[in-house]
Amino acid sequence: MNNRLSSRLARLLNLVPFFIANPGMSAAEAAAELGVSTTQLMNDLNQLWVCGLPGYGPGDLIDLSFSEESIDVTFSAGIDRPLRLTSTEATALLIALRSLVEMPGMVDPSAAQRAIAKIEAAAGSAAARATGNGHEAEPEDDVAEAPVTATVRSALADRRALKLTYYSASRDAVSERVVDPVRIVLVDNFSYLQGWCRQAEGVRLFRFDRIDAAIELDEPSTPPPHALDEDSSLELFSGDGSLPEARLFVAQNCVWMLDYYPMDVQKVNDDGSVEATMSFGTLEWMARLVLGFGEGVRVLAPPELVAEVHNRAVTALDAYDTIGS
Incomplete structure (x- = not known):
């Protein structure tokens, strides 16, 4: 339940700036771009109608004009404006970003490092103005991403199948298998590729630090519809009837x-x-x-x-x- 709510909240927060940047986009085009069904998108838009600023009256709530053919934001309630962080919020965000950089596959480490540098630079500028000294934080160098991790994320973004060489701790064996990537998830402080394993004919989790090699195949990723369920097989041994x-x-x-x-x-x-x-x-x-x-x-x-x-x-x-x- 918490995973579903967190995922939907993140999607809702991104819808307003997305449609401001893409006015008049059809529901079908937007759903394909956002990776959700048209039905889910329309449900999200209806939810946004009751979201907004305290007071929750006319002029406070987000307002949209939408149909299957066209979607436009008529009042953003300020969600399109830059967020101003307190020092405590900025520190918490920096800690979270640094943690994500250390989790293979969760984010593009270079993009995360640039975000960290911008937050630190903004914090440094604010501190310099407050204290009167001109010193600002220096941006750090980009973090190199492991080739295997980069290949997995690329295949997921391109919606292509992967050939993995994977070490299974439960079997104490290395095997090769073709996987249709679904998403990257965090389970018990480890990052995993969640995907449809064609060999096992089921959804499986592949821990990034146990993927020895990954090859992006020149064929589309075609997981069955039920494999796209956000809560599908998030337990490490879920649904594997072949295991004693x-x-x-x-x-x-x-x-x-x-x-x-x-x-x-x-x-x-x-x-x-x-x-x-x-x-x-x-x-x-x-x-x-x-x-x-x-x-x-x-x-x-x-x-x-x-x-x-x-x-x-x-x-x-x-x-x-x-x-x-």
Whole structure:
């Protein structure tokens, strides 16, 4: 819900300056340019009619003249005017922009750096006028974007398919796959490409720092309509029915692992321990994970994973006995 509201708010705030810069554009042309459906665009325009300045009476609210054939802004309520930031707001914006620069794929780092330089220069000018010294902040050099990240963003902008070489942590394997890019999202402080994986025939998330190589293909990106849903598969293992599932007993002193691994709690016991399920790629990877927690985690199912953990534990104990003898 929050993702949908944030996305719509950003879109609404951009509609007024967009239509001021493009007066008389048809609904179909505007929807294609903005990447939304015509129905969604008309809903947004109707929403703008009740937005504006405090007072919310005639002369306060945004006013538009729109139909399927033509859209014009007749009163902007000041949204087209430059925003004046307080020092606190400017600082918060600078921190946010610098954070985005460090997240691959979220923004064009050079454009973000230019925005940072302009804000710092404006802040420096204001400070210079206030203190009487003429020193202003010097703009920083452009930040180079990683080639893989640039290729992914280019394919997304050009609406073209991508060939990715990707490391899957759940399978502990590198694979090649063709993906129809949908959008770039931020999940748990990591940036991901959300796209339709033709190999898996489903929406998947590809973490940028695990994309080893990316090639923009000379063919259009054609994700199915349901893949364009903004909340589609934002969970890392969402909808991947091909992955097996482990049922685990997690002792109370290891329950913290639920904050670090994609697990679903099935039962909470009186002593604070839990039973949870977790999808995994290979028996070997999952067995290594479980053994790393010692007696804090025990496999309940499936039987083949129980056997794999048991065999690895016996082998390790035998190795210690051999060393001791």
